[in-house]
Amino acid sequence: MSGSSDESESNLALLSKDVEIVDKKGSTNSVIWKWFGYLKNDEAQIKTICKICRRFVKTKTGNTTNLFHHLKKHHPNDHTESMKMRADATPSTSRASSGAVPKQKSIVSSFVAITPYERCSKRSKDITRAVSNFLAKDMMPLSTVEQDGFRKLVKVLDSRYELPGRKYFSKTALPQLYEECRGKLENNLRNVRYFATTTDLWSSRTSEPYLSLTIHYIDEDWGLQSRCLQTAYFPDDHTAEILSAGLEDALASWGLSKDRQVCITTDNGANIVKAVSLKNWTRLQCFGHRLHLAIGKLSIY
Template sequence: MNTFDRDNLLQKSNSRSEVWNYFGFLPDETGKPIDDGKPVCRECLTRIQAKGGNTSNLIKHLWTHPTSYAEYTKNQNHAALTGAQSHTGNPATSKSQPTIDSLFEKSKKYEATSKEAAVLNRAVAEFICLDQIPIYTVDRFGFKQLVKKLNSKYELPSRNFFMNNEIPKLYTETRGTIKAELEGSGFYSCTTDLWTSRTMQSYMAVTAQFITIHWQMQSWCLGCAELNSDHTAESISEAFSEMLEEQWGLNLHDLHDCNWIPCFGHNLDLAVH
């Protein structure tokens, strides 16, 4: 039976058992294995009966080769152990089972000076400013629970942090951006809005409109000033000029020439009274 060349033996196609690594088939004219039910042992080149892919005779024959049989048993046990661990979720082999280190890392809070904390601090500050939410919202239980559900690693700072640090920083950065766009626009126009509070204190808000170099219309509220005198042209002009020149450093000569458009509501109120 030792007429076969073990170098020409081909592996059984779609074989799942480890034992087939020690047996093979002769090739046909096209180089494909001839599965005639009698594979050849790669050790002794003996043909073994194995119809229908049955491996019982192959394992019995491999037992006559102690070295190969021991290797086969070792590989078989390792494959069985690996399969059992993957089904039981053994932490040593299962990718879906979290490790102790990963659990600690997941529960670890962001450092106060970390990039992740800075991004979330800015997002909360923008939420407060854009939606005009009271700063004490960050100390409310419901808001804290919401933030914890969204990102448990984020430690929400107190309202004093947002009031004294993050919101002033956001204001300074936004102010710098607006001022740079105003200076680059060349010309701008302004509108004012005056009102009296319930405590009979007068205020004036100034809003600037301009077109950027990219031809985008912009409108920004530059500030709100308290008026400690009557709503006369002189007092309004003084407060208006102080906000544009002293607070924003803008040139009044760049203020676009336009006709003064009075407030219809104010005129009506003056006419009635």
């Protein structure tokens, strides 16, 4: 009780503005000392005093927790200001004022920083997948992964990643990406009640024949969707019967029933026109192809 009484009397004595409060001696790392100090005759600076309410605040040497707590409890506006000042203090300023020296890396951490990722690690898989997506999305040649410029770029982005060769992407990474994308699309097509298709025969620069098939449908949000299902190598004779069977096989490979196909759009080739009629499918003429033919005939005149 006597201790509490002495403290109360001291607090009452400090209410006088004539009592001088001085700042903390030496360098201070905390913004809290803007609001606290010591009596002038307290040479050892043992008893901390609040400059606002002029009360003694108990605190351990070097510990400012109670000082912040005092501001929060009795002077909330000043506490908010102290928190803002504390947040604005940059780490570099704090380190410079405290004289802290950056820690030297350990031998283990130094070796870890230069050790290549294991092929099965998550980081390695994520980067490989990103490269695969880049090759597929932008239709880049597989030789890209063996070019010096691209390999240097990847090494700068992450020095611990080892880029696989083109054989890995052609035999493993890209087929995996294809199967994943195909699985997602097949999943979406299960909910499609009716659809239309577009097909065309074309040849590559090396004169290899391909048969493409694209599906068009309206999704659950009434958005028109178009997806190229496949561009398949088609070395067989391009007779109406073979084309008809090829189109039916293509639909079946995607789990699509021909009964749900409302129409198919083709050019005016005699073989493809007959192939569609053999299946009794509703056929629409390709507007772009018809327009091209019309412009070609006009140019003659």
